[in-house]
Amino acid sequence: MKHMGTMLMREGPFEEIVMGNTALVRAMIEAGTRVVTSYPGSPTPEIATAIRSIPRGDRPFYFEFSTNEKVATEVAFGAAINGHLSTVFFKSVGLNVASDTFVQLSYMNILGGMVVVLGDDPGANSSQNEQDNRHFAHMSYTPVLEPSNPLEVYLFYKEAASLARRYHMPIILRLTTHVCHAKEKVAFSAFTPLQPDDTPRFNVVGGPQIPLTEEALGKKREALRKLEEVGRTANESNLNQLVDNRNRRRGIITMGLPYLSLMDVLEKVSEKPDILKLGFVHPVPRKIVEAFVKSHDEVKILEELDDILEKDVKSLAYDAGLKTRILGKTDPETWIGEYTADKVQDVLNDTWPDMLGARHPAAVLPEVVLARPPQMCPGCGHRSAFHAIKKALSGQDITVADIGCHTLGYLPPYEMGQVMMCMGASPGIGSGLSLFNTSRKVVVFMGDSTFFHAGLPGILNAVFNQHPITLILMENGTTAMTGHQDHAAVGENFNGPTDKVPVRKVLEGLGVKHIYEVDTYQQSRLTERVETAVNNPEFSVVIARHPCMLKFTREARRKPGYQAKQVHIDQKLCNQTHTCVAAFGCPTFTRHTDGKVTINPDLCIGDGSCLQTCPTRAIEKPG
Numbered sequence: 001m002k003h004m005g006t007m008l009m010r011e012g013p014f015e016e017i018v019m020g021n022t023a024l025v026r027a028m029i030e031a032g033t034r035v036v037t038s039y040p041g042s043p044t045p046e047i048a049t050a051i052r053s054i055p056r057g058d059r060p061f062y063f064e065f066s067t068n069e070k071v072a073t074e075v076a077f078g079a080a081i082n083g084h085l086s087t088v089f090f091k092s093v094g095l096n097v098a099s100d101t102f103v104q105l106s107y108m109n110i111l112g113g114m115v116v117v118l119g120d121d122p123g124a125n126s127s128q129n130e131q132d133n134r135h136f137a138h139m140s141y142t143p144v145l146e147p148s149n150p151l152e153v154y155l156f157y158k159e160a161a162s163l164a165r166r167y168h169m170p171i172i173l174r175l176t177t178h179v180c181h182a183k184e185k186v187a188f189s190a191f192t193p194l195q196p197d198d199t200p201r202f203n204v205v206g207g208p209q210i211p212l213t214e215e216a217l218g219k220k221r222e223a224l225r226k227l228e229e230v231g232r233t234a235n236e237s238n239l240n241q242l243v244d245n246r247n248r249r250r251g252i253i254t255m256g257l258p259y260l261s262l263m264d265v266l267e268k269v270s271e272k273p274d275i276l277k278l279g280f281v282h283p284v285p286r287k288i289v290e291a292f293v294k295s296h297d298e299v300k301i302l303e304e305l306d307d308i309l310e311k312d313v314k315s316l317a318y319d320a321g322l323k324t325r326i327l328g329k330t331d332p333e334t335w336i337g338e339y340t341a342d343k344v345q346d347v348l349n350d351t352w353p354d355m356l357g358a359r360h361p362a363a364v365l366p367e368v369v370l371a372r373p374p375q376m377c378p379g380c381g382h383r384s385a386f387h388a389i390k391k392a393l394s395g396q397d398i399t400v401a402d403i404g405c406h407t408l409g410y411l412p413p414y415e416m417g418q419v420m421m422c423m424g425a426s427p428g429i430g431s432g433l434s435l436f437n438t439s440r441k442v443v444v445f446m447g448d449s450t451f452f453h454a455g456l457p458g459i460l461n462a463v464f465n466q467h468p469i470t471l472i473l474m475e476n477g478t479t480a481m482t483g484h485q486d487h488a489a490v491g492e493n494f495n496g497p498t499d500k501v502p503v504r505k506v507l508e509g510l511g512v513k514h515i516y517e518v519d520t521y522q523q524s525r526l527t528e529r530v531e532t533a534v535n536n537p538e539f540s541v542v543i544a545r546h547p548c549m550l551k552f553t554r555e556a557r558r559k560p561g562y563q564a565k566q567v568h569i570d571q572k573l574c575n576q577t578h579t580c581v582a583a584f585g586c587p588t589f590t591r592h593t594d595g596k597v598t599i600n601p602d603l604c605i606g607d608g609s610c611l612q613t614c615p616t617r618a619i620e621k622p623g
């Protein structure tokens with residue numbers, strides 16, 4: 001880690017094998033970015049990991065994890081209108097949360113320039129949907145640059161920063177999961193640390209930035225003008241590349257990961273189509289695209305997710321009166337999933353069946369590799385919570401999940417969480433479910449990071465509108481799902497210690513009258529508290545607390561004298577009821593074909609939360 005930080009701050013040029021997310025941080029340093037903000041979400045958290053690897057005193061920019069993506073965008077915007085180049089990054093659905101602020105950015109005169117780095121997630125590898133944020137770019141008149149590998153992440157960020165500065169506007173750098181996580185050798189340039197200029201530059205010259213009524217229309221005009229200027233720049237940019245295979249019959253317009261997959265697929269093809277790889281994907285470089293379309297009989301648009309480029313190219317070709325056949329998306333499957341080489345091969349076979357020759361069989365995993373469902377870690381406090389809460393509820397009760405590690409409670413053996421949408425949605429959904437529903441209790445779950453991120457309005461609404469639901473706040477002291485980032489109740493932020501914002505006091509401040517607090521390892525107590533809470537006719541909250549044990553054990557392991565502990569099974573006492581495996585479900589327990597249960601020493605952390613689950617007390621304390 002320290003090595004990474006030293007490498008990123010090197011002043012001379014160097015080459016290194018890095019992830020897209022790491023290359024981005026070097027680009028920020030070289031570009032002179034002063035303020036960077038974020039809220040964690042895959043595929044972007046490793047950007048913060050790379051930033052953290054630079055010792056705080058050496059970091060050439062300020063970084064913070066804000067409480068959510070909207071606030072992160074506002075902090076970056078505020079810094080940028082004070083003249084500092086800023087960047088905000090977050091995952092695909094983060095833009096939904098940030099959108100109320102984000103859609104205004106292009107209307108504003110952003111003095112220092114602002115780069116919005118989006119981690120889109122084709123394939124929904126770690127997201128609840130597969131949204132294509134190019135739609136937001138169109139809607140908000142914001143240009144988009146899209147790299148396809150770590151080298152391009154580095155180069156494209158620097159270009160985005162330069163455009164943002166030149167035109168005082170937001171520029172989107174659209175990454176996707178593959179691009180963030182791919183690794184390759186990148187040649188970085190030298191960078192000269194500049195003496196930072198901290199003169200406050202925010203002023204109201206040129207009019208206050210208040211987009212209201214007439215003002216809003218003028219600002220929209222200005223946004224459209226800047227977009228057009230960037231479009232002209234796009235036509236001259238070497239971020240767009242032409243691969244001339246001297247094939248005037250067939251051409252392909254593509255970008256990002258589909259381009260890399262295409263190059264793989266075409267390796268053994270004799271009649272290769274010409275390829276136009278776009279770096280500027282919004283606005284499309286009209287002159288270049290028009291010339292490419294015009295010079296081919298057929299042009300295939302190869303793009304992941306939605307048909308956005310296809311629509312752009314078709315409308316442009318129509319306006320220019322071109323006769324070229326433009327081939328876009330066909331069946332719904334072409335809208336779904338990552339454009340890996342297998343996928344691109346299938347898409348091209350459907351487009352031009354004669355081009356690829358024999359279809360290569362898609363890579364099939366051997367049957368011995370079993371699918372592994374996601375699961376909670378050994379010792380996870382959420383497991384103890386679900387085990388205990390299940391005992392307090394009847395099969396008729398309704399449970400609403402939220403987003404985080406605790407979402408996994410929907411899986412067997414707990415099966416708690418029958419509906420889920422997005423961060424912080426559970427109290428609102430639960431409130432709706434409770435209407436005209438007197439016979440079934442509604443219990444909703446939420447994590448502590450989500451509580452601060454988007455949970456508060458739904459909770460306040462339940463108080464204000466008197467919805468008789470129970471919220472179980474799964475407080476594990478971290479943002480576990482995305483890699484243990486701090487949040488307001490932790491007592492630490494990215495840059496050092498802070499005051500803890502106590503969850504209970506926040507709840508009291510919101511007007512919640514019935515609050516119960518339990519450590520989730522005290523399972524019978526938790527069962528009892530949940531029974532009381534759900535029988536309360538008013539809105540109630542159970543704070544089900546236990547530190548994230550993955551984080552806890554990782555930290556404990558680093559301490560001198562740490563000794564790993566494990567529980568044991570007294571085989572004489574075990575009568576093979578299998579509660580530990582079938583109802584508690586800790587992955588540490590292995591049930592053998594003869595019914596015997598043993599402990600997997602590679603997994604057990606010796607937390608002992610399982611002891612109370614065994615009806616014959618066969619699980620022994622870690623020794």
Ligand SMILES: Cc1ncc(C[n+]2csc(CCOP(=O)(O)OP(=O)(O)O)c2C)c(N)n1
Nearest residue numbers: 041403404405406447448449450479480481
């Ligand atoms: C709008 C949005 N931003 C970020 C994410 C990524 N993400 C998934 S769960 C989660 C928070 C998890 O923390 P917490 O609520 O404390 O639950 P835990 O994982 O600790 O159980 C985040 C940030 C997301 N899904 N949606």
